[in-house]
Amino acid sequence: xxFVIITGLSGAGKTQAVxxxxxxxxxxxxxxxxxxISKFVEACSxxxxxxxxxxxxxxxxxxxxxxxxxxxxxxxxxxGHKLEVLYLEAQxxxxxxxxxxxxxxxPLAPDGRITTGVSKEKEKLRELKDMADNIIDTSKLSARQxxxxxxxxxxxxxxxxxxxxxxxxxxxxxxxxPVDADLVFDVRFLPNPFYIKELKPFSGNDACxxxxxxxxxxxxxxxxxLSDMLEFLIPYYKKEGKRQLIVAIxxxxxxxxxxxxxxxxxxxxxxxxxxxxxxxxxIEEDFNRGVSKL
Numbered sequence: 001x002x003f004v005i006i007t008g009l010s011g012a013g014k015t016q017a018v019x020x021x022x023x024x025x026x027x028x029x030x031x032x033x034x035x036x037i038s039k040f041v042e043a044c045s046x047x048x049x050x051x052x053x054x055x056x057x058x059x060x061x062x063x064x065x066x067x068x069x070x071x072x073x074x075x076x077x078x079x080g081h082k083l084e085v086l087y088l089e090a091q092x093x094x095x096x097x098x099x100x101x102x103x104x105x106x107p108l109a110p111d112g113r114i115t116t117g118v119s120k121e122k123e124k125l126r127e128l129k130d131m132a133d134n135i136i137d138t139s140k141l142s143a144r145q146x147x148x149x150x151x152x153x154x155x156x157x158x159x160x161x162x163x164x165x166x167x168x169x170x171x172x173x174x175x176x177x178p179v180d181a182d183l184v185f186d187v188r189f190l191p192n193p194f195y196i197k198e199l200k201p202f203s204g205n206d207a208c209x210x211x212x213x214x215x216x217x218x219x220x221x222x223x224x225x226l227s228d229m230l231e232f233l234i235p236y237y238k239k240e241g242k243r244q245l246i247v248a249i250x251x252x253x254x255x256x257x258x259x260x261x262x263x264x265x266x267x268x269x270x271x272x273x274x275x276x277x278x279x280x281x282x283i284e285e286d287f288n289r290g291v292s293k294l
Contacts, residue, residue: 001044003081004055004154007128008088009121010107011095013138013146014057017088020147021055023243024155030057034069041081060107060121070127086154087125087132091139092118144241164238165275166245170204170262172254172282181248183233185226185261190219193256203283204259213260223261227268234274254282 004026006017018028032040037056044051058069076083090098096114099106106117108124129135134153138146171178173188193199193209202209213219230247237245247265251257259280266278 001051002053003041003083004053005083005085006055006057006088007059007085007125007132009090009095009118009125010059010061011098011104012088012090013141013143014059014088016143016146017086017150018055018057020150021154023147024053024151026053026055026154027051028055028057031061032056032058034058034072037069037072038075038079041076041079060124070131073131084134085128085132086150087129087135089129089135089137091137094139142241144239147241163275164234164242164245165277166234166247166269167277167279168262168266168269169246169248169278170254170258170280170283171248171250172252172258172285173250174252175254175282175285177250178246178248178281180246182246184248184250187222187249187251187257187261190222190251190257190261191216192252194253199256203255203280204257204261204263205280205283209256210260210263213257214264219261223264223268226261226265230265230269231272253286254280255284255286259283 004021006014006021008014018030022028027044029040037058040056041054044054073083092115095118099114105111106114106121108120109117136146136149141149169178169181173186177184190213193202193212196212199209199212204210204213214223234245249258249262249265262278262280266276269276
């Protein structure tokens with residue numbers, strides 16, 4: 001079993017680090033009191049192999065408990081367990097800037113200057129830093145670059161970060177814009193099959209509705225432009241380390257036009273070998289609610 005202790009200066013990126021470990025398949029615990037480390041390790045060891053990799057975030061948030069960390073490490077070593085320590089740090093001016101941007105108070109100087117808290121924390125962590133197997137200075141690293149470094153050090157051979165997952169989501173504006181949408185496109189400008197008596201009962205999943213919506217020149221042009229835009233954007237989202245992209249396409253009721261366009265975009269992205277799924281949020285809402293107007 002592999003145990004990694006994530007520690008270091010407040011504001012140096014421990015939150016981003018633990019997310020990277022989670023993506024690498026580690027069982028992660030944040031802010032575990034050092035006195036409980038040995039009991040936690042013992043519990044994991046009795047897990048019959050179900051937990052193979054563990055990452056624990058331990059820092060000065062533990063307050064008085066933090067002073068027990070070296071003793072806890074020694075107990076584990078005497079029991080034959082190996083702990084790896086990852087220490088994150090950053091330049092003082094970078095830490096001050098990050099604290100000012102987030103408007104947080106330093107835990108060791110809640111009513112004083114941030115620089116005072118940083119100095120106290122460095123002194124308190126000095127012995128732990130000396131024990132570190134790996135030290136990463138995050139001063140000039142983006143969140144993506146930090147994840148790449150952690151993957152390089154702690155990932156298994158050949159293991160890479162999770163790829164960008166794309167969800168193409170159709171919806172009806174009358175039921176609200178999806179709160180988790182990253183990109184929202186309004187297709188209410190397209191001719192509406194709802195007003196065609198023969199098409200009204202069907203949805204964009206049916207060929208009769210889909211063929212009708214796509215038969216218009218404006219639909220073809222929109223699909224081409226939207227496909228080009230997504231093809232341009234997706235590599236940049238991946239480059240910045242985004243893990244999930246929700247592309248929401250809405251019409252009035254979420255049954256005809258948005259479903260048709262979402263299906264077309266889904267197939268286009270799928271043909272480009274992207275990891276993509278499709279979801280029609282409101283396709284049955286009008287019938288479930290007995291609404292008669294789209």
